[in-house]
Amino acid sequence: MDFAFDARTEELRGKLLAFMDEYVYPAEAVAHEQRALLASPWETPVVVEELKTEARRQGLWNLFLPDSEYGAGLTNLQYAPLAEIMGRSPQLAPTVTNCAAPDTGNMEVLTQFGDEQQRKQWLEPLLAGEIRSAFAMTEPDVASSDATNITTHIERDGDEYVVTGRKWYISGALHPDCKIFIVMGKTDPEGSDIRRQQSMILVPRDTPGVTIKRAMQVFGYEDHYHGGHAEVIFDHARVPASNLIGEEGGGFAIAQARLGPGRIHHCMRLIGMAERAIELMCRRAVSRTAFGKALAQQGVVHNWIADARVTVEQLRLLVLKTAWLMDTVGNRGAHTEIQSIKIATPRAVVDILDRAIQLHGAGGVSQDFPLAELYAGARTLMIADGPDEVHQRSLARRELKRYV
Structure with a gap:
């Protein structure tokens, strides 16, 4: 069993990591400041448009779309580690690389089910970010x-x-x-x-x-x-x-085709959010002192960080396995794994973010750190794309079927 990424994935990971360090993370505060000056909160800050131009220049554009005619032509397994990296800045990175929902799912629908005119009129400008x-x-x-x-x-x-x-x-x-x-x-x-x-x-x-x-x-x-x-x-x-x-009566099937990739994309980005939380926890722990010693010397903080690391490693392996199955046996063949990651990933990442917020004290719930907004996004994903209980019901019934 080979756990190494292939050459193309490694190349794109390197470019994306450098893009995040050089452009995305520094732009987070800038975008927040620029948005406060806009006439409408829904307008796009100038820095976001600048990042889009740079992402396109570097070939970091439409990475999510496996159809090579329209997108990067990556498999789910190749895209997974890239989505994780983008998940470290989920409000900014997916947007500036044209990999943000709901556009991603809509582009997938038009690619798979749209006719020539629909693709010309709507898919092409979506792909171009227009x-x-x-x-x-x-x-x-x-x-x-x-x-x-x-x-x-x-x-x-x-x-x-x-x-x-x-x-x-x-x-x-x-x-x-x-x-x-x-x-x-x-x-x-x-x-x-x-x-x-x-x-x-x-x-x-x-x-x-x-x-x-x-x-x-x-x-x-x-x-x-x-x-x-x-x-x-x-x-x-x-x-x-x-x-x-498509045809009348085809909406339910189209929805299922749309939500399958969407669920795994969300889980990939959630792992990136958890990695960002662990990084912030560690930086906070070594920089703050309470009751005579650094937070990094407190036993409970050790437990939080260790548990978070173990959880992320487990989740990543399950998400990568799911991506591999989707590539090799299709979404239907990976149904159990897709539901498993949809159940496990948001709730685990919510717990990690909750610990990170606790470690930051009042700062954790403030706008000075991304943790509160990350928490809101992760908690929402326990509902979005089907609430946990729906997936648990379906998964349990599939397990029980073997014994009835």
């Missing part, structure tokens, strides 16, 4: 952990579809460059197969009947770099029938 996008699936009035509950209607009317519904926590919708929504709704709400009732359709943001009602916060954060999270009303919004992605 526009942003949003994915409208979650709804406030139903338990969206069960996607079959979705109530948004997508009704055929001649050469058009009419979209009516209410969505919330629609990431990216508030960004001024967001030009397109991928909306999931029901085209056949009375159909006998509950997994064939849903479809996905492209709805331009400026379509009459589309209203951004309000910005949703996450633990008080507005998540500016991802374009925020919005509540969106679709009130008889009409779009051409050609905007349907």
